[in-house]
Amino acid sequence: MKLLRVGPQGAERPAMLDADGALRDLSGVLSDISAATLAPAELARLRALDPTSLPRLDAPGRIAPPWSGMGKFICVGLNYADHAAEAGMPLPEEPILFMKPPSCAIGARDAVVLPQGSSKSDWEVELGVVIGRRARYVSEAQALDHVAGYCVVNDLSERAYQLERGGTWDKGKGCDTFGPVGPWLVTSDEVADPQDLTLWLDLNGRRMQTGNTRTMVFGVAQLLSYISRFMTLYPGDLISTGTPPGVGMGIKPAPVFLRPGDQLRLGIAGLGEQTLQVHAWSEALLGD
Incomplete structure (x- = not known):
């Protein structure tokens, strides 16, 4: 479905x-x-x-967003080896986890609003895994039994806030509108293999990211099992599983970052597409 x-x-x-x-x-x-x-x-x-x-x-x-009541928005960093290389960061020995607040979640065609003072906002197409059954210390063999379905996620990131202002990554990840989800949730029975899905993202009509979930460092079952050892996962929780190469900060010789008026189009095979326009800061575009 x-x-x-x-x-x-x-x-x-x-x-x-x-x-x-x-x-x-x-x-x-x-x-x-x-x-x-x-x-x-x-x-x-x-x-x-x-x-x-x-x-x-x-x-x-x-x-x-395809469902209401998202409890946790959990993200995995540097989960594609070639993305870690373009970021100039070592390949993690264990999954890197961080959180985005559910308040950043928006729909697949809603406005992306750059935060005040943004200078290095970036894109990341990712596979989202939506929990349907409580998961606590689950094995890898049982992990996918706890998945309700899958969706497209854009883990938008303000790199200056994330990497240049100290502390954790969260301050560059949780800006309002920085979590487009959907357009829909595809139930797990319609996804034969979550480790064989093509991802892509275009900026202003130019292909920036192309990848496949088969190149993840840590697969979906491994991630779900691992995360369930640090926190209980509940129905409605979302795990965003990392991005392939082609993000703005990795472009050589000069990084490219989002500007008002930019158009993002991204998708995952079988899971739908997002079409997003980037706007300058505007309180009116944020809603309640």
Whole structure:
């Protein structure tokens, strides 16, 4: 299934895509796609529906983050060897973990708003892993049983804040609008192998990133098992699994960073695409 939420902020309605790519309204079946909806029994209930029996949504408007109630937005750094090389950083012996606040999450076509004083904001296309069952000290063999589905994530990063102002990476990662998610959540039964997905990102029509999840340093099952030893994972938690090479700070001879008016288009095979416009700081674009 491909699950999504559509409509203005605070008034989103649940929906799914049918086999022909038509949008179907789920609001007669459930009030929202929430963290609770991602539990195996709830997904099985939705999977049993005949999508063609649901009303079509022909003009859905805004596409919101695919689910509400995200508890944790966990990220993995330097998880592609060639990205670590372009960043000039050693390959990690264990996964590098950091957090983005859920407040940075936006939809796949929402405005990206540069923070005040931004000079080195950057892009990162990543595979997102959405938890559907509580995971605590799970084995690698059992890890994927705890996944509700997968989605596209753009781990936007203000590099000056992240790397030049001391402390942890989080201050450059959690800016408002710096976590585009979606357009939809694809349930795990439709992803045959999360370690064989092509990722890509274009800036103003120019291909910047191309990669495949098979080149991850630490795979999805390994990451989920590892993270579950440091924190309990709950339905609705999101793990963003790292980015392939081609980010702005790695461009030679001179890095390239985001500027107002830039257009980002990115996607993962089978998981949909994001189309994002970059804006200068504006309180009005941030919503509530």
